[in-house]
Amino acid sequence: MARSALITGITGQDGAYLAEFLIKKGYTVHGIKRRSSLLNTDRIDHLYQDPHVEKRNLILHYGDLSDSMNVTRIIQESQPDEIYNLGAMSHVKVSFDIPEYTANTDGIGTLRILEAVRLLGMISKTRIYQASTSELYGLVQEIPQTEKTSFYPRSPYAVAKLYSYWITVNYREAYGLHASNGILFNHESPIRGETFVSRKITRALARIALGMQDILYMGNLSSRRDWGHAKDYIKAMYLILQQDKPDDYVIATGISTEVREFIRNAFAFIGVDIAFFGENLEETGVMKAVDENLFCEKVGEAHLSDIKNRMKNNPVFVKVDPVYFRPTEVDFLLGDSSKARKILGWSPEYDLDGLIADMVTSDMILMKKEHYIKEGGYKTLNYFE
Numbered sequence: 001m002a003r004s005a006l007i008t009g010i011t012g013q014d015g016a017y018l019a020e021f022l023i024k025k026g027y028t029v030h031g032i033k034r035r036s037s038l039l040n041t042d043r044i045d046h047l048y049q050d051p052h053v054e055k056r057n058l059i060l061h062y063g064d065l066s067d068s069m070n071v072t073r074i075i076q077e078s079q080p081d082e083i084y085n086l087g088a089m090s091h092v093k094v095s096f097d098i099p100e101y102t103a104n105t106d107g108i109g110t111l112r113i114l115e116a117v118r119l120l121g122m123i124s125k126t127r128i129y130q131a132s133t134s135e136l137y138g139l140v141q142e143i144p145q146t147e148k149t150s151f152y153p154r155s156p157y158a159v160a161k162l163y164s165y166w167i168t169v170n171y172r173e174a175y176g177l178h179a180s181n182g183i184l185f186n187h188e189s190p191i192r193g194e195t196f197v198s199r200k201i202t203r204a205l206a207r208i209a210l211g212m213q214d215i216l217y218m219g220n221l222s223s224r225r226d227w228g229h230a231k232d233y234i235k236a237m238y239l240i241l242q243q244d245k246p247d248d249y250v251i252a253t254g255i256s257t258e259v260r261e262f263i264r265n266a267f268a269f270i271g272v273d274i275a276f277f278g279e280n281l282e283e284t285g286v287m288k289a290v291d292e293n294l295f296c297e298k299v300g301e302a303h304l305s306d307i308k309n310r311m312k313n314n315p316v317f318v319k320v321d322p323v324y325f326r327p328t329e330v331d332f333l334l335g336d337s338s339k340a341r342k343i344l345g346w347s348p349e350y351d352l353d354g355l356i357a358d359m360v361t362s363d364m365i366l367m368k369k370e371h372y373i374k375e376g377g378y379k380t381l382n383y384f385e
């Protein structure tokens with residue numbers, strides 16, 4: 001019989017990639033989606049199947065991690081072999097604005113799932129993956145961070161995730177549940193939420209190159225992250241649940257990069273050389289030179305004269321706005337995923353340049369479509385030849 005999985009957070013970045021991955025492996029995938037006033041299934045619409053299809057491999061249930069009865073009913077009805085608990089209020093900065101909601105969803109939400117599996121008598125049937133995070137390391141106690149490094153969370157989000165981490169370990173030890181934590185470092189993709197730093201940069205880059213935006217306002221340019229591609233990271237989630245023994249694993253690339261450097265590399269991909277000047281709130285990012293051939297290849301010849309004029313007259317395109325600062329920051333993350341590489345046989349296919357290329361290429365296409373609509377069609381630019 002086909003295996004079945006339940007994914008909370010299926011409408012999010014990781015949920016969408018994981019659902020596609022599991023369906024390709026022959027799974028029947030159940031997903032929890034929240035009711036919202038606008039459609040929120042963009043990322044999984046390509047996987048949608050008509051409800052009248054006899055054997056559907058993607059079934060969506062309305063639900064919310066803050067609702068115990070709903071979570072329990074969905075687990076009972078879907079009888080999953082595997083649960084991937086990816087649902088969360090996942091934005092660190094926003095968690096300072098809605099700390100109680102974040103604790104309820106990202107902390108107690110996990111307990112609701114574990115307890116439902118226990119009370120429904122599904123301990124020997126259902127394996128559970130908990131989406132833990134490198135944010136747990138916060139004010140890092142060791143470099144690089146491994147499964148043994150002490151945690152020091154620095155946001156309501158990370159504190160809620162700390163509860164989830166330990167309650168997962170506790171249910172494993174107390175009741176023998178096959179429950180595991182993936183301690184995943186930052187992972188991004190073309191379908192990353194637009195307010196996370198990587199996507200904010202690649203989206204703004206495309207808009208600036210097309211003349212649709214002047215300035216990219218940023219927060220802390222000096223923080224460093226270990227960035228990977230979500231497509232690689234969802235494979236690790238799957239591998240963790242295929243092990244005979246439940247356990248906890250760090251998933252990371254092992255390379256840490258400054259936000260400033262991410263911006264520089266992203267602009268280099270379209271042939272724009274940039275530099276940063278000044279300090280703290282006065283720091284600016286400035287366009288210095290353009291590789292015309294590369295710019296024409298990646299952006300289009302039609303925009304070359306505009307960017308050259310921009311560079312001559314107004315080369316500043318990055319400014320710092322303290323509104324994006326966090327009350328307590330996580331300055332530096334660097335993961336050591338040796339255990340996952342050895343036991344799971346996992347390793348990432350994408351490096352940072354590959355990730356940036358994927359994201360910038362995708363945002364360039366999206367923003368060209370927006371630009372095209374704004375400009376009133378094919379009159380001036382032949383984007384879709």
Ligand code: NAP
Pocket residue numbers: 008009010011012013014015032033034036040063064065066085086087088089090091105131132133134183184185186187188193
């Ligand atoms: P994401 O794109 O923000 O997706 C979060 C998902 O959770 C969305 O489907 C969202 O639904 C859903 N959700 C939010 N609140 C919910 C609630 N109360 N009840 C049910 N579902 C809810 O996040 P992601 O990047 O895919 O990350 C997936 C998981 O991994 C999260 O738990 C995140 O904290 C964790 N994580 C992420 C990273 C990373 O770098 N991406 C690293 C480590 C850990 P809507 O679409 O309706 O908003």
Ligand code: GDD
Pocket residue numbers: 090091092093132133134135184185186187195196197198200217218219220221223224225259324325326329330331333
């Ligand atoms: N979002 C954002 N916007 N971040 C900025 C900005 C900005 O304008 N400017 C600088 N940053 C800095 C943040 O202060 C942080 O140090 C870094 O860029 C990364 O921010 P995010 O992309 O928002 O991610 P995050 O590291 O806080 O959290 C993400 O990764 C965690 C894993 O470490 C989220 O996906 C979490 O859910 C995940 O657990």
